[in-house]
Every structure is written in C-alpha cells, then in structure tokens.
Amino acid sequence: MKKNLFQNMKKTSRKNLVTYLICFSFFAAVRIMGATDNLTRHFSSLLVPICINVILAVSLNLVIGFLGELSLGHAGFMSVGAYAGCLFAIKFKEILPAAVRLPLAMLVGGMVAALFGLLVGIPVLRLKGDYLAIVTLAFGEILRSVIINLNFTGGASGLKGTPQDATFTAGFAAVILTLFVILNLADSKHGRAIMSLRENAIAASSVGINANGYKLMVFSLSAFFAGIAGVLYGSSVSILSASTFDYNKSIEILVMVVLGGMGSIRGSVIAAALITILPESMRALADYRMLIYALALIVMMILGTSEKFMLLRHALSPRRLLSKAVKHFRYKKEGQNNG
Amino acid sequence: MADRTMVPFPSNAIVPRKDADKRPVLEAHHLGIDFGGLTAVEDFNLTIGRSEIAGLIGPNGAGKTTVFNLLTSVYQPTRGTILLDGYDTKGKNSFQVNKMGIARTFQNIRLFANMSVLDNVKVGLHNKIKTSFPASLTHFFGYSQAEKAADRKALELLDFFSMADMRDMPAGALPYGDQRRLEIVRALATQPKILLLDEPAAGMNPSETARLMENIRRIRDEFDIAVLLIEHDMNLVMGICEGICVLNYGRVIAKGTPRQIKSNPKVIEAYLGKKAEGKNA
Numbered sequence: 001m002k003k004n005l006f007q008n009m010k011k012t013s014r015k016n017l018v019t020y021l022i023c024f025s026f027f028a029a030v031r032i033m034g035a036t037d038n039l040t041r042h043f044s045s046l047l048v049p050i051c052i053n054v055i056l057a058v059s060l061n062l063v064i065g066f067l068g069e070l071s072l073g074h075a076g077f078m079s080v081g082a083y084a085g086c087l088f089a090i091k092f093k094e095i096l097p098a099a100v101r102l103p104l105a106m107l108v109g110g111m112v113a114a115l116f117g118l119l120v121g122i123p124v125l126r127l128k129g130d131y132l133a134i135v136t137l138a139f140g141e142i143l144r145s146v147i148i149n150l151n152f153t154g155g156a157s158g159l160k161g162t163p164q165d166a167t168f169t170a171g172f173a174a175v176i177l178t179l180f181v182i183l184n185l186a187d188s189k190h191g192r193a194i195m196s197l198r199e200n201a202i203a204a205s206s207v208g209i210n211a212n213g214y215k216l217m218v219f220s221l222s223a224f225f226a227g228i229a230g231v232l233y234g235s236s237v238s239i240l241s242a243s244t245f246d247y248n249k250s251i252e253i254l255v256m257v258v259l260g261g262m263g264s265i266r267g268s269v270i271a272a273a274l275i276t277i278l279p280e281s282m283r284a285l286a287d288y289r290m291l292i293y294a295l296a297l298i299v300m301m302i303l304g305t306s307e308k309f310m311l312l313r314h315a316l317s318p319r320r321l322l323s324k325a326v327k328h329f330r331y332k333k334e335g336q337n338n339g
Numbered sequence: 340m341a342d343r344t345m346v347p348f349p350s351n352a353i354v355p356r357k358d359a360d361k362r363p364v365l366e367a368h369h370l371g372i373d374f375g376g377l378t379a380v381e382d383f384n385l386t387i388g389r390s391e392i393a394g395l396i397g398p399n400g401a402g403k404t405t406v407f408n409l410l411t412s413v414y415q416p417t418r419g420t421i422l423l424d425g426y427d428t429k430g431k432n433s434f435q436v437n438k439m440g441i442a443r444t445f446q447n448i449r450l451f452a453n454m455s456v457l458d459n460v461k462v463g464l465h466n467k468i469k470t471s472f473p474a475s476l477t478h479f480f481g482y483s484q485a486e487k488a489a490d491r492k493a494l495e496l497l498d499f500f501s502m503a504d505m506r507d508m509p510a511g512a513l514p515y516g517d518q519r520r521l522e523i524v525r526a527l528a529t530q531p532k533i534l535l536l537d538e539p540a541a542g543m544n545p546s547e548t549a550r551l552m553e554n555i556r557r558i559r560d561e562f563d564i565a566v567l568l569i570e571h572d573m574n575l576v577m578g579i580c581e582g583i584c585v586l587n588y589g590r591v592i593a594k595g596t597p598r599q600i601k602s603n604p605k606v607i608e609a610y611l612g613k614k615a616e617g618k619n620a
C-alpha cells in the first residue's frame with residue numbers, strides 16, 4: 001500500500017501537526033465568524049483569555065507532565081511577568097507603537113518571570129512531591145502580598161494605564177510560539193532528558209543527565225511562558241490587580257493540565273479553552289466553580305489510578321475509534337468487491 | 340581463552356597480565372561507608388584492569404550493591420578514595436562520574452518505563468548528541484542531522500542484542516530479560532570505560548544466561564572496556580570473570596582468579612558453605 005506524506009511522518013511530528021491544525025482551525029473559524037458578523041460580543045471577550053489560559057496550561061504541563069514535579073505557584077510567575085511587562089509597556093507607551101511594544105513587553109515579562117523561576121527552582125533541587133507543592137504555593141502567596149505592599153506596582157488599588165495592546169491575533173501568535181517551543185523541546189535530546197528524570201531520576205543521573213540543571217531549566221522556561229501569559233493578561237485589563245493571582249488561579253491552571261492529561265500538550269490546549277468558555281457560558285455555575293474544580297481533581301485522581309478506567313479510556317480514544325471505523329469501512333468494501 | 344594469570348599491580352593489587360602495563364581503569368582505596376550506626380562497607384580495596392572482566396560476589400546483604408552505589412557516586416563514601424581512570428571522584432555527582440567513564444545497570448531494573456526502547460537508548464546517548472539548546476527549541480541549527488545520527492547510533496547499539504525491532508515499544512512493556520538487556524544497552528550508549536552490572540542474569544533461564552555470558556565477553560572485546568559484575572550465578576561468575584573479589588559483612592575476604600576463589604576455605608565457609616546449609620534447611 002502506498003503511504004501518503006502524513007503517514008510517512010514521524011509519529012510525534014504527526015501528533016504535533018494535528019495540534020497545530022486544531023489551533024489554526026479555531027483561529028480561522030473565529031476570523032470567518034468575525035467577518036460574517038456571527039461573533040457574539042460575549043464570545044469575542046473570551047478570545048484573549050482563552051489564549052492566556054492555553055499558554056498557562058501548556059507551560060505548567062512542562063513542569064507537571066514532563067518533569068513530573070507538582071508546582072502550585074504558576075499564578076505567581078504569571079503575576080511577576082504581568083507587572084514587569086506592564087510597567088515596561090507604560091514606560092514606552094508614547095515612544096513605541098503597539099506592534100513593537102507588546103512583543104517587547106512580553107519578552108521583558110517572560111525574562112523576569114524566568115528569573116523568578118530560577119530562584120524558586122533552587123529549593124526544588126532539594127524538595128520533592130508534596131513539599132515542593134507547598135513551597136511553590138507559599139511562593140505565589142508571598143509574591144502576591146509583596147506586590148500589594150509595593151508602591152510602583154500600584155499597591156492594593158492595582159496598576160492602571162497599561163496600553164490595551166492584547167488582541168486575539170497577538171494572543172494567538174503567543175500561543176503558537178509557546179506550542180512551537182514546547183512541542184519541539186519535547187521531541188529533542190533536552191526533552192528526553194527531562195522526561196527521563198520523571199521516569200527515574202537515579203537512572204537518568206547514571207547515564208549522565210544533570211538532574212539539577214534540567215530541573216532549573218524546566219522551572220525557568222515554564223515561568224517564562226507564564227510571564228508571557230501574564231503580560232497578555234495585563235494588556236487586556238484596565239486595572240491589573242494582584243488579587244487575581246491567588247492560589248485559586250494556580251489551582252485553575254492545574255485543573256486544566258490534569259483534565260487535559262498530564263504530559264499531553266494537545267489535551268492542555270483543549271482543556272484550557274473549554275475551562276475558559278464553559279463557566280462563563282454557564283453563569284449559574286460560576287459561583288460553584290472552585291467546588292467543581294475540586295471535584296474534578298478528586299475524580300481525576302481516583303480515575304487516574306484505576307486500571308479499568310485507563311483501559312476504557314484507551315479503548316475510547318478518538319484515534320482508536322477512528323481507525324476501527326476505517327477498518328470496518330474497508331472490510332465492508334472488500335467484502336462487496338469479493339461478493 | 341583470556342589470560343587468567345593475575346599479576347601484582349601497583350603494589351598490593353592484582354590485575355590480569357594483559358592489563359599490567361596500563362593504568363588501571365578503576366581503583367578503590369580503603370573505601371568505607373556508614374549508614375547511621377551500621378557500617379555497610381569497610382576497608383574495601385579493588386583494582387580493575389582496563390580490559391578485565393571482574394566479579395564481585397558475596398552472600399545477600401554483604402554490601403555489593405552498596406559498593407556499586409559508592410563507585411557511581413549515588414552515595415558519597417564516609418572513608419577512602421575512588422580513582423576512575425586515574426581521577427579522584429570525590430565530591431562528584433552521579434552524572435559527572437558517568438561522564439568520567441563509568442556506567443551501570445541496577446539490581447532492581449530502572450528503565451524509563453513509559454518511554455520507547457529507542458528513546459531509552461537515546462537518553463543514554465545524551466552527552467554524545469551534539470544538539471544545542473536553541474536547536475532543541477526550534478528544530479533548526481543541525482537538529483535533524485544530530486537526531487538522525489542519534490537514531491542510527493541507538494539502533495546500532497540495540498542491534499548488539501538483536502533488539503532493534505523493539506524500538507517503538509514502551510520499555511516497561513518488554514519481557515523481563517529484554518529489560519535487563521536494554522539497561523545494558525543504555526549504559527553502553529554513554530561510552531563508558533568501565534561497565535558495572537548488578538546481577539545481570541537475575542531472573543534469566545540457563546539458556547538466556549549462557550547467551551548473556553557470551554554477550555558480556557563480546558561487550559568487553561568489541562567496546563574494549565572493563566566489566567565489573569555482581570552475580571549470584573556461580574557458573575556465570577566462574578565462567579567469565581578473570582578476577583573475583585568476595586565480600587562478606589562489608590569486608591573483602593578473598594581476591595583472586597576463579598580457581599583460587601573456588602578453593603579458598605574462607606569463601607567456602609562464608610559463601611558457598613552458607614549456600615549448602617540453606618539448601619539443607
């Protein structure tokens with residue numbers, strides 16, 4: 001049988017291509033709906049938040065899914081990036097045009113967040129599991145209180161005057177950049193090293209993997225993208241308030257990663273988009289959001305350790321169902337030809 | 340058959356005659372480690388020639404795996420020094436001593452279970468793959484060439500154990516014997532000067548063990564490295580080791596050629612004798 005180009009690709013490249021296709025289709029769909037006036041006001045207000053959450057979930061998945069460490073401080077990195085980037089944007093409001101200002105602000109926010117990632121990463125070298133979760137959680141909370149008590153961040157009343165540069169196109173570009181970097185990393189020698197640490201740190205060290213170095217790298221890279229998401233957020237709200245970045249936000253990102261499947265980038269993308277759209281669409285449920293998240297986490301934890309559920313999930317995976325359907329169809333056709 | 344005569348080197352150590360005029364690949368001097376109050380290994384001395392196949396044997400709990408953990412810096416020794424190819428490994432991490440030329444397998448298999456067989460070997464090749472960090476993030480700057488070269492090298496290594504056709508299987512799904520072999524391949528991928536094998540034949544049937552013996556010899560000959568192995572299977576140890584070191588209660592009780600060890604009364608009492616007792620009971 002002749003194989004087409006798609007089938008000839010490496011399995012990972014094929015998977016990645018599907019992820020990119022999903023994103024670009026969504027972008028195109030929104031653009032078409034916008035051009036034909038089918039976009040509700042409400043839905044267009046969700047477009048930038050979707051991009052922000054996708055970046056947050058994908059970058060947290062790097063720590064949780066790929067490195068296998070539990071971090072509950074992602075909102076903290078997001079906030080550092082947001083403030084650094086927004087202060088930069090305010091400073092250069094008059095000097096730079098928006099098209100230059102936003103990317104530069106993102107770079108600044110990302111870099112500052114990455115630096116904080118490095119700082120928080122250092123205790124990570126000694127801590128594991130629950131302890132790490134507690135330290136990162138505390139880090140996020142400390143950061144929030146510090147920001148509220150500083151002057152140049154606008155204190156408790158928030159930072160005003162950030163130019164509103166965040167558009168859906170800019171957010172989408174940031175999503176694609178994030179996906180590009182993280183999907184590429186996952187399929188490289190550095191990505192394999194990270195995953196080997198998750199699988200078995202002692203064995204990884206025994207074959208020459210610098211565990212501490214890679215943990216720091218993952219923490220700061222993940223924080224870098226959280227920072228970018230933060231700048232995007234700061235450039236889309238009129239008042240940037242530190243109270244947004246509490247642990248509820250970190251938990252929300254965690255829920256996206258867990259629901260999407262740890263280690264699955266595509267899962268994170270879809271889960272982040274859905275979790276952004278659903279609560280806003282079902283106003284009545286909005287009050288119970290944290291309760292629902294908690295329940296979802298517990299259910300996922302229980303199901304995640306159940307072998308039967310794993311088998312069921314495998315049997316019901318879209319890929320399998322699709323290939324089954326194709327086989328069924330082929331079989332029928334062949335049967336007709338023979339008969 | 341390899342030359343089994345052991346000669347003194349440098350003073351109170353012995354290596355096979357063929358390695359006598361070369362610097363030993365590994366030396367341990369007065370090595371000791373305490374776990375709280377328990378002294379697990381004490382005054383451990385060992386010298387291994389550059390192309391020697393050496394055995395480390397002893398009853399359960401004698402401290403064999405602990406010696407491996409000391410040699411690979413999983414533990415830092417409480418006392419003594421380790422020279423790897425002449426360089427002191429004091430204060431070095433596991434990954435650093437691996438770069439210096441020591442690789443190992445584990446008694447309780449430690450594979451990257453959810454990664455493919457090929458990727459397990461490619462993690463072993465990590466420090467040999469010349470892909471820069473920017474290249475990893477962008478897949479430009481020579482990424483494809485380096486990756487292809489790594490694939491080729493990994494398959495070549497897997498082929499050594501005729502495992503190339505299992506490349507896409509998750510390592511955790513392999514049969515037990517193949518998991519042990521994959522661990523050896525992964526260790527070899529780091530291009531060590533000495534390979535440590537912790538009970539490589541555990542759980543293997545006699546025909547598998549016979550093939551393993553042949554392969555250990557082939558590894559030594561084709562990769563031109565030294566091998567130090569821990570094993571309870573006496574046929575294997577006596578069959579391929581040139582020098583043997585016997586541990587009991589953390590101390591070396593005998594060293595020598597297989598023939599010398601077999602007839603050493605201390606060894607018979609501590610090790611073989613115990614085994615006979617166990618069989619009777």
Ligand SMILES: Nc1ncnc2c1ncn2[C@@H]1O[C@H](COP(=O)(O)OP(=O)(O)OP(=O)(O)O)[C@@H](O)[C@H]1O
Pocket residue numbers: 374377379397398399400401402403404405406446
């Ligand atoms: N991390 C540790 N902490 C405390 N005690 C330890 C530690 N590692 C090993 N030991 C002790 O050191 C002794 C030697 O153990 P080791 O695993 O080296 O034995 P072994 O010779 O490999 O035995 P086996 O043939 O059963 O594998 C044992 O008494 C063990 O309990």
Ligand SMILES: [Mg+2]
Pocket residue numbers: 403404405446
């Ligand atoms: Mg042992």
